Amino acid sequence: MNRETAFNLVLAAVLLAAPVIAFAANEPFYVALATRIAILALAAAGLNLALGFGGLVSFGHAAFFGIGGYVAGIFASHAMYSEPLPFGLPATDQMPVIWLVAALLCALAALPIGAISLRTTGVYFIMITLAFAQMIYYFAISWPAYGGEDGLSIPVRNSFVGLNTANALHFFLICYAVLMAALALTWRIRDSRFGMALQAARQNEVRLAAVGIRPFRIRLTAFVLSAVLTGLAGALFADLNRFASPSMMSWHMSGELIVLVILGGTGRLFGPVAGAILYVLLEYALGGMTERWQLFLGLILLGVVLFARGGVVGLVAGKARYD
Amino acid sequence: MQTALVIEQLLNGLQFGVMLFLMAAGLTLIFGVMGLINLAHGSFYMIGAFACAAVAAATGSFWLGLAASLAAAAALGAIVEVTVIRRLYDRDHLDQVLATFALILILSEATRWLFGDFPLYLNIPAQLSGAIVLPAGVHYPVYRLAIILVGLLVGLGLYLLIAKTRLGMRIRAGESDREMIGALGVDIRSLYTLVFALGAALAGLAGAMVGALQSVQVGMGEPVLILAFVVIVIGGIGSIKGAFVGALLVGVTDTMGRVLLPPLLAAVIGPAQASGIGAALASMSIYIVMALILAFRPRGLFSAQG
Incomplete structure (x- = not known):
């Protein structure tokens, strides 16, 4: 077992053990904090697939995060009043159904966005993904049917068969399980033929084309998959806060997701988890010390970019093998 | 619909477009010359507005405030x-995005620390x-016309600076070959600092002028920053002409779309x-325009990089 695998196992164990202990000690706040970490890690794990492995710097993943959140919110409000959904679909508050719909909608949104954006590269790609996210953001805040600028509150958390989602620990376990499933998927993808091609497309596009694989399709598939994972995180995030807010789609959120990925270690399997743990704990610790915590968060981030390249995982486990 | 309203x-x-041009010109120069993507450009816009409002409130003169905004934004730009x-010039865009995102957090919070949480207000100078x-019976505020005029003059000035002066020649040379002009004995480091400070000053000027039309508050630069990015992407990154055309296109599309x-x-x-x-459609319109343009011309209308 190499150092990175050991560190990954430690991270997974700590993230599971901490809220269980907190729950036993009757500290629901810390369970919620761990849930927030797990959900943000899932969103960042999605982005890591495109950004870390594929080198696609998407500055618009908040759009998918928000779409997931709004799906959860819209289903919850329809189920509450037993109104059928658009197209006469029956309303439900079952999470698996909601996740499926969120995943489908994110894939449907990511397909054209990716297809257009991937025609461009470099800074143009960053900007066009940002523009698409802003488009969806403005659509959400000016569309009055589902709350507009006020967002959409979720009076009762959506439910999951056999579990009580109002219970903090049960909800955490659901989020943790989804996160682990997503990481397992990322791991399988990374070492698959497709994953190799994706990483090759990041390293040298021309060579990949020369061996007969078209980079465009590989990248588009990765972009869509990545959007789907981030969308799932959005659905969970809305359920955690009992609120689907347009700020989930704002460009600040996209920036935060990028921060999580880089802070943890770009293109490392557990990078998003390490990044989310560090970011949420920093936010919490600095927020407790000073009202001006964003100033210090900014300074820390700046320090990480300038002096600690490779993020937390890079610091602990050394450089990635393929670099 | 009456002609006067149109x-x-x-x-x-x-007016909106011209203001965007002031922001976009700095961004596109900085990207064109240094290859840097600067998210913190909106912070210079905010600093300009705050400097103008604070100095105008202290001295009672809008014009002193305007001068202060240029000085403050340029000085902060040079320091940053x-x-x-x-340290970011030879890093990839990802690091640049993250570092300048961190700069936004720092500068916004520092401004809030200095000036408090409440918005400041800036009055339009009496002369304007x-x-x-x-003609056609349109009543139009003098101040807004003045902004349009200033923007057009700055555009002309930038064109002359870049096309006709020695400094402009060096900037253009820096765009096409960084090593070569260093080898020819031009101090490339101070050239970069100068270009960055110039871009920051233009953003500060835009912020100060718009500060008299709306409230001066932390975060005011961010929506404008995103629009300025849309502008330079539409126009072709690195091209001042593209920034000008893109800015007017975005300004007019957005305003007319809403009406x-x-x-x-x-x-x-x-x-x-x-x-x-x-x-909903009106607030999405410029992004739709941008997506359409990039779908057919992935490098923008007037790309400086071929």
């Missing part, structure tokens, strides 16, 4: 370039208050639904 809104669009930005009557789309839609699908859909 003319008035066109002028509003023009020397301490942080300089009131409205004048244009014309709801009534147009109301005629087609009825007023009940039109107000919601019209507003």
Whole structure:
């Protein structure tokens, strides 16, 4: 077992053990904090697939995060009043159904966005993904049917068969399980033929084309998959806060997701988890010390970019093998 | 729809576009010359507005405030370039995005620390208050016309600076071959600091001028920053001409979209639904324009890099 695998196992164990202990000690706040970490890690794990492995710097993943959140919110409000959904679909508050719909909608949104954006590269790609996210953001805040600028509150958390989602620990376990499933998927993808091609497309596009694989399709598939994972995180995030807010789609959120990925270690399997743990704990610790915590968060981030390249995982486990 | 209203809104669009140009010109210069993507550009816009409002409140003179805004933004730009930005030139865009995102957090919070949480207000100078009557019976505020004029003059000045002066020649040379002009004995480091400070000063000027039209508050630079990015991407990154055309296109599309789309839609699908859909479409319109342009010309209208 190499150092990175050991560190990954430690991270997974700590993230599971901490809220269980907190729950036993009757500290629901810390369970919620761990849930927030797990959900943000899932969103960042999605982005890591495109950004870390594929080198696609998407500055618009908040759009998918928000779409997931709004799906959860819209289903919850329809189920509450037993109104059928658009197209006469029956309303439900079952999470698996909601996740499926969120995943489908994110894939449907990511397909054209990716297809257009991937025609461009470099800074143009960053900007066009940002523009698409802003488009969806403005659509959400000016569309009055589902709350507009006020967002959409979720009076009762959506439910999951056999579990009580109002219970903090049960909800955490659901989020943790989804996160682990997503990481397992990322791991399988990374070492698959497709994953190799994706990483090759990041390293040298021309060579990949020369061996007969078209980079465009590989990248588009990765972009869509990545959007789907981030969308799932959005659905969970809305359920955690009992609120689907347009700020989930704002460009600040996209920036935060990028921060999580880089802070943890770009293109490392557990990078998003390490990044989310560090970011949420920093936010919490600095927020407790000073009202001006964003100033210090900014300074820390700046320090990480300038002096600690490779993020937390890079610091602990050394450089990635393929670099 | 009356002609007067259309003319008035066109002028509003023009004023908005010109203001975007001041932001976009700095961004596109910095990207073109240094290859740097600077998210913190909106912070210079905010600093300019705050400096102008604070100095104008202390001295009672808008013009001193305007001078202060230029000085403050340029000085801050130079400081930021020397301490942080300089280390980012040979990094990839990802690091640049993250570092300048961190700079936004720092500068916004520091401004809030200095000036408090409440917005400041800035009055239009007495010489430029009131409205004048244009042909077709349009009453239009003098101040907004002045902004349009300043923007056009700055555009002309930038063109002359870049096309006709020695400094402009060096900037253009820096764009096409960084090593070569270093080898020819040009001090490339101070050239970069100068360009960065110039871009920051233009953003500060835009912030100060707009500060008199709306409240001066932390975060005011961010929506403008995103629009300025849309502008330079539409125009082709690195091209001042592209920034100018893109800025006017975005300014006019956004303003006219908000005025014309709801009534147009109301005629087609009825007023009940039109107000919601019209507003949603209008606020998306510039992003739709951008996506369309990039779908057909992935490097923008006037790409400087071929």
